[in-house]
Amino acid sequence: xxxDRPDTPQKIIIWARHRYILEQLExxxxxxxxxxxxxxxxxxxxxxxxxxxxxxRTWSFQNVNKVRIALLSMGSCGTGITLTKAQSIVFTxxxxxxxxxxxxxxxxxxxxxxxxxxxxxxxxxxxxxxLIW
Numbered sequence: 001x002x003x004d005r006p007d008t009p010q011k012i013i014i015w016a017r018h019r020y021i022l023e024q025l026e027x028x029x030x031x032x033x034x035x036x037x038x039x040x041x042x043x044x045x046x047x048x049x050x051x052x053x054x055x056x057r058t059w060s061f062q063n064v065n066k067v068r069i070a071l072l073s074m075g076s077c078g079t080g081i082t083l084t085k086a087q088s089i090v091f092t093x094x095x096x097x098x099x100x101x102x103x104x105x106x107x108x109x110x111x112x113x114x115x116x117x118x119x120x121x122x123x124x125x126x127x128x129x130x131l132i133w
Contacts, residue, residue, distance in 0.1 A: 010087040013070045015104050017093040022046055022071055029069050041066045046073035061085060078103045084112040089119045094132045
């Protein structure tokens with residue numbers, strides 16, 4: 001698959017603050033497919049992920065074409081990793097401190113990023129996210 005083609009599926013980072021959200025999203029994300037035969041692979045990193053496994057998963061996201069989604073904990077991955085292969089970031093939750101969100105964005109918006117980076121914030125009406133925003 002040619003990474004430079006506009007019809008090539010993107011790599012996406014999905015951020016969550018709470019483990020419960022990660023646990024709800026993971027099975028759903030594992031149902032995605034690139035085509036009829038190939039499932040999209042995802043990585044998940046949270047506070048329970050060992051350091052060597054965290055490094056392996058980060059490497060996979062950066063280097064393995066089938067790995068399209070990084071499901072990440074904001075607390076565990078907001079600093080110290082580089083994920084420049086992403087073209088989109090989705091925040092499923094917000095934090096009270098906007099600089100914390102910026103740190104998470106910066107995991108993909110770094111030297112080596114070759115794509116336009118689209119950032120999406122999921123904000124539901126009548127929730128604390130709406131108040132934060």
